[in-house]
Amino acid sequence: MDDAVAFAPFRPRRGRAVALVAAVVALVIFGGIAVLLPGADRGGNWTVGDRIFFAGTGIGIAFLLWRYASIKAVPTRTTLTVRNLLLSRTIAWDQIVDVQFSGGDPWVTIELADTDRVAVMAIQKADAEAGRAEASRLVALVQALSPPAPGPDDLARG
Structure with a gap:
C-alpha cells in the first residue's frame, strides 16, 4: 500500500x-x-x-x-492521534492490542495494553463499506507498525 x-x-x-x-x-x-x-x-x-x-x-x-x-484519527509511523468530540489522544502503535469494529458499537474501538479502551469516532459504521475498509486499513497499520508479540523462545530467554 x-x-x-x-x-x-x-x-x-x-x-x-x-x-x-x-x-x-x-x-x-x-x-x-x-x-x-x-x-x-x-x-x-x-x-x-x-x-x-x-x-x-x-x-x-x-x-x-x-x-x-472535525473528528479524525491521524496515523504516523510512530503514533495514532485520535481526535474525538471532546478529547484528543496520541497513542503509540505498540500500545494498541486490539481493534474492534463489531456488535452494536457505532465506531471502531481500540484496546490498549493498559486495558484502556479508546473510541476512534473517525471510523464509523454509518459509512458502511467505506467504514469497513477504513477499519481494515487501521488493522493493517496496527499489524505493520506494532512490534511482534513475544514468542515462546523470547519468553524462555527473558
Missing part, C-alpha cells in the same frame, strides 16, 4: 457532511430568529438579551457540530 494512502487521516464521511450542513442551518435559523424577533420598536417585547441568547445558541450548536465534523 502506498504511504500516502496508508497514512491518510481517517475521517467520517456521512456524519461529517451531515454535521457541516446542520451547522450552517443552525446558524441561519438562530441568526434569523435573533434578527427578526420583534422588539419594542415593532410592537413586541423581545429584548437585546433575547436576541443575543438566540444568536449564541445558534453559534453554540454550530460549534458542537463543527467539532463533530
Whole structure:
C-alpha cells in the first residue's frame, strides 16, 4: 500500500457532511430568529438579551457540530492521534492490542495494553463499506507498525 494512502487521516464521511450542513442551518435559523424577533420598536417585547441568547445558541450548536465534523484519527509511523468530540489522544502503535469494529458499537474501538479502551469516532459504521475498509486499513497499520508479540523462545530467554 502506498504511504500516502496508508497514512491518510481517517475521517467520517456521512456524519461529517451531515454535521457541516446542520451547522450552517443552525446558524441561519438562530441568526434569523435573533434578527427578526420583534422588539419594542415593532410592537413586541423581545429584548437585546433575547436576541443575543438566540444568536449564541445558534453559534453554540454550530460549534458542537463543527467539532463533530472535525473528528479524525491521524496515523504516523510512530503514533495514532485520535481526535474525538471532546478529547484528543496520541497513542503509540505498540500500545494498541486490539481493534474492534463489531456488535452494536457505532465506531471502531481500540484496546490498549493498559486495558484502556479508546473510541476512534473517525471510523464509523454509518459509512458502511467505506467504514469497513477504513477499519481494515487501521488493522493493517496496527499489524505493520506494532512490534511482534513475544514468542515462546523470547519468553524462555527473558
